[in-house]
Amino acid sequence: MAHCRRLRLLIVTMELDTGIIYAYASDFLKEDLGRGDITTQCVVRGGVRARGQFQAKQDLILCGLEFAEAVFGVLDSAIALESHAYDGQPIAAGSGFARIEGPAGVLLAGERTALNILQHLSGIATLTRAFVDKVRGTSARIVDTRKTTPGLRLLEKYAVTVGGGINHRFGLDDGVLIKDNHIALAGGIKRAVELARGSAPHLLKVEAEASTIAQVRDSLQARVDVIMLDNMQPADIAAAVLLIREQAPDTIVEASGNMNLDNVREVAETGVNLISVGAITHSASAMDISMKISAA
Secondary structure: OOEOOOOOOOEOOEOOOHHHHHHHHHHHHHHHHOOOOHHHHHHOOOOOEEEEEEEEOOOEEOOOHHHHHHHHHHHOOOOOOEEOOOOOOEEOOOOEEEEEEEEHHHHHHHHHHHHHHHHHHHHHHHHHHHHHHHOOOOOOEEEOOOOOOOOOHHHHHHHHHHOOOEOOOOOHHHOEEEOHHHHHHHOOHHHHHHHHHHHOOOOOOEEEEEOOHHHHHHHHHHOOOEEEEEOOOHHHHHHHHHHHHHHOOOOEEEEEOOOOOOOHHHHHOOOOOEEEOOHHHHOOOOOOEEEEEEEO
8 A cells, every 4th residue: 555645736836745734733633632642541551553444434535644644643753644545536435545553542642633634624625526526517617715714724725626626815915806895995996906006016916806797897997807706696697707708808707605516507607717615615514534443
């Protein structure tokens, strides 16, 4: 069995290295271990070795293997998780996809933390893949949002890419996105864009949110780089896309707001470039994964 593979790229210029992975794993363990695993210290004698087998209890897209390995690596640097699977691979219910061997106390201490990571990230990757499959064959791509768990954004956005989605902004310093509240405070889209163009670094694109055709026209007149069609019905999205393609064909068009697996295909068929889906990070269910431990 081969070592689990290196993490793939999150975005073109960014990769999670081993130091980042181990830093997360160490913090997660501190939360769970506290002053030590009292139960294991009482029940399991020192020196006992054990084997752990990870098994999927439902169909899923696997994500988080190296994070799980790092959990045990923090506890014992000699331990390595072995797997024939890799992040992004579909795993069938009932399949064992990884194993680990080492001191029983280490396996028991790291079990829950490793499973939490695998279950959560695999849930995001699995839901993302479902959305990606729904829009397959159209020009639309599934994009995440900033609706992430505080402290876990980097991991959750990684899981989105594993599921086949792409990343939107990582944070407020990552781009200019003029939303409804900015528009209200600035006195309209045109004025908001004017202010942004005058202050923002020249390398940053400017995106404006539009919820009506009138706001789409304002965005076109302001010559924004990206127009986000927010909470619009599919028929209105289609009309907006047609207008944008006629007047500014190079403008990127994003659809957003209340996207789900039932309506995302219809939205994709309007011709938008991007569909941002908050649900893939804030509403993804954890996958059912177990770790069975036995004496070595």
